[in-house]
Amino acid sequence: ADPILEVKNLHVHFETHDGTAEVINGIDFTIERGETAALVGETGCGKSVTVKSIMGLLPSATIPEGEIRYKGEDVLSLSDAERHSRRGKEMSMIMQDPMTSLNPVLTVGEQMMDVLKWQGRPRLSLSKLVRDALSTGSKAEYRRRAIEMLGEVEISAPERVFESYPVELSGGMRQRVLIAIALLSEPDLLIADEPGTALDVTTEAKVLDLLDELVEERDTSVLYITHDLGVAREVSDRINVMYAGEIVEQAPTADLFANPQHPYTRGLLESIPTLSTGIGDGIEGHLPDYTDPPAGCRFADRCPHAEPACYDAYPYPRQTGPDHATACHLFSGTPARERHESLAA
Ligand code: SF4
Ligand code: MG
Structure with a gap:
């Protein structure tokens, strides 16, 4: 195993006027090099918060516990400048809404030239003049x-x-851009947050196919965020189902598809036919x-199998098979985190 990204026991909290919101409650997952992993769950389950923690884009959050290792390096201990430098060259992100992630007052070309000029350098604090002076390649070369690249995205x-x-x-077209x-910037890890969800189903499918091809060619590792288990099945090698x-x-x-275990996963599978309405609907x-949050299982209120013990006892993830882990009292096995730790050691 050669993980590009390891998330270990990550907790993310936000202060709200109702108190501390424990939005991420101890998650573990790993992405191997060249692998596409999906993080699947309904809106509000913490998928975007997870990726923003990885990208260092959550200035208002606190991370009381946990580790995020990128190529073995603990990114939570990096300075802002170091994080910015990782963000272009090493990790890149595709946001779900092309209209808000593209700058409306700059042409596509201007935005692309900016990326080419500034990849691998902290860019927020530099004036345009200084930045232009630091830029290495020629304008014609960047344009070419x-x-x-626009041709490569067809x-x-x-x-x-x-x-x-x-x-x-x-x-x-905007999604392709x-x-x-x-x-x-030839990232080693691409984080794709519901690309295509703003599009109609046919266009979305084309965009996903294209993305799949491009990352395959480049051997890029991908973390794919989606509410749609059907999409995750199409694009990913490994699935992490997230709830609350x-x-x-x-x-x-x-x-996961041959042997879905957690009652939430099974509920998601049953709701796949309603592709256009989203996964939580079933x-x-x-x-x-x-x-x-509940002291026991966070899914208990919605679970058809909930028993009184589920409300009190917290269901830690258990290793239910050699490469399968489930956090539910219906399943027994050795604690998954210990396995995670022994693998990492
Ligand atoms: Fe349902 Fe209990 Fe399993 Fe939670 S722990 S998913 S409530 S059976
Ligand atoms: Mg989201």
Whole structure:
């Protein structure tokens, strides 16, 4: 095993006027090099908070416990400047909404040139003048690479799109531009937060296929965030099912579908046919209050198998198979974290 990313016992809290919200409650997961891992769960389950913690994009949160290791290095102990430098070259992110993640007042080309000029350097605190002076490559060279990248995401008129403003492009085109921008810096880890969800189903499928091909060619590791278990099945090697700030089940994709264990996972599977309405729809009820989470299982209120003990005793993840872990009292096995720790040692 050669993990590119290891998240261990991560806790993320936010202060709210109702008290401390325990939004991420001790999650563990690993992404091996070249692997595509998915983090699946309904809106509000903590997927985006998890990826923002990895990217260092949560200034208002506290991380009372846990580790995030990227290529073995503890990213939580990095300075802001070091984090910025990892963010371009090493880790790249595709956001779910192309309209808000592209800058409306700059052309596609200007945004791409900016990435090429500033990759691998802290850029927030430098003035434009200083930044231009520091830039190494030539303008013509950057332009050529940007247009070539637009071609790679199968944009048919790359020169025209290079000169366009985001508002002049279709949703599918904007999503392709975002993928091009994310791949420009040749990241080793790509984090994709529901790419394509803003698009119609056919366009989304095309964008996902394209992304799949591009990361395959480059051997890029991917963390894929989605509410849709059907999408996760298409794109990922391994699935982590998340519920209310915890990972309730994790397994290789084929195993998870062959032998789904956690009642939440099974509920998600039953709701796959309603692709367009989203994954939570098949399961009645809603996420618990993060400022006052249950002492026992966070899913108990919605679980068809809940027993009195589920409300009191916290279901720690258990190793239910050689490469399968589930956090539910219905399943026994050795504690998964100990296995995680012995693997890492
Ligand atoms: Fe359901 Fe109990 Fe398992 Fe929680 S621990 S998922 S309430 S059976
Ligand atoms: Mg989200």
